Amino acid sequence: MNNIFFRTIPICINAFNTALDLLFLLKTKQVMNKTVEKVLNEQIIKESSSSQLYLSMASWSENQGYNGTAQFLYKHSDEERVHMLKLVKFINERGGIAKIPAIEKPPINFDSMLKIFESLLAHEIKVTESINNVVDVCLKEKDYTTHNFIQWYVSEQLEEEALARNILDKLKMIGNDKGGLYLFDRDMENAAISTDTVAAEK
């Protein structure tokens, strides 16, 4: 009888410790603010559709013989996917649930280089509005950690809009001049290569 009693003591202690651990885990598990989680998941959809749109633009450019611009746009598409992944990981790490969206079909034809960069800029402006909305929600919900995280996207949008405007200005200057478009495409290739070099040096 005594033997059984002494043998059950360690089992009881283990069970008690496990219960304490569980209690501690439940108390410390972060739960993401649901309103913030919702807008971040909506942002995942936007980043994913940016990636798809630029992939389609890259493919169109490649088929039209604009190989430099295609390289630039393939890279841009990859970057947008990274933006999406950053959001997925952030939501999951903060105790939320990231929802992976269905792949939306982007347009296939773009008519001209000018049309490509006009729609790219229009798209980026919409993404900026959406990022600003996330900032707004974070402040309203007093979620300062997500507010801090989303600042990276605020700066990224600033850079991307400025770049798209710059490219558009050049294209407007070139118009339909074939020689100008040839040089433009070469510049775009150099831009893609130089951002590769910067990334490799980081």
Ligand code: OFO
């Ligand atoms: Fe995700 O940076 Fe623009 O869209």
